[in-house]
Amino acid sequence: FSEEAEYERYIFPEEKKPDFWDILRTRKTILVAEPGYGKTRLLQELVKNAKGKNRKAIYADLKKSVKKGIEIYLRQLVTQTTAITTEDFDLIKTSEVSVCLDALDEVKQDEYSDTIVTD
Incomplete structure (x- = not known):
């Protein structure tokens, strides 16, 4: 077994191979490349196709x-x-909404806490 297969089996124990939406159901997903x-x-x-799904x-x-x-x-x-209405905004704090943060690595280190961390 590959390390990737072991990881998928740990996170998604069902028989089916996870699709991208299954992966996004996890609390946090990081895309690195x-x-x-x-x-x-x-x-x-992902955001464009979310509404259709x-x-x-x-x-x-x-x-x-x-x-x-x-x-x-x-x-x-x-x-x-x-893609999302103001009434749905509070759902962002739940797993109901996928928030796609792009360029997180480009946030200046001295601004990171002010940018990302909220009360």
């Missing part, structure tokens, strides 16, 4: 200014997207 491998595109496609997702590009904190930034995004 070299620049140019399509991480941003994948996250954008009766799921909710929001894409947040952290390269943009998020100095007021992630919650304020997400609330601003909610008003600009049709």
Whole structure:
């Protein structure tokens, strides 16, 4: 058995191989790849296709200014997207919504706590 197969069996004990939506049901999922491998595109496609699968997702590009904190930034995004409504915003704190944070590695170290950590 490969290490990957062992990991999948531990997280997803069912017989079926997990799809991307199964993986996103976990509390946190981190997508790591070299620049140019399509991480941003994948996250954008995920949000785009969420509505057709009766799921909710929001894409947040952290390269943009998020100095007021992630919650304020997400609330601003909610008003600009049709993928999620303001009434659904409180679901972001549950597993009902996939929040796709892009460019987390590009947040300046001295701004990281102010950007990501909320009360």
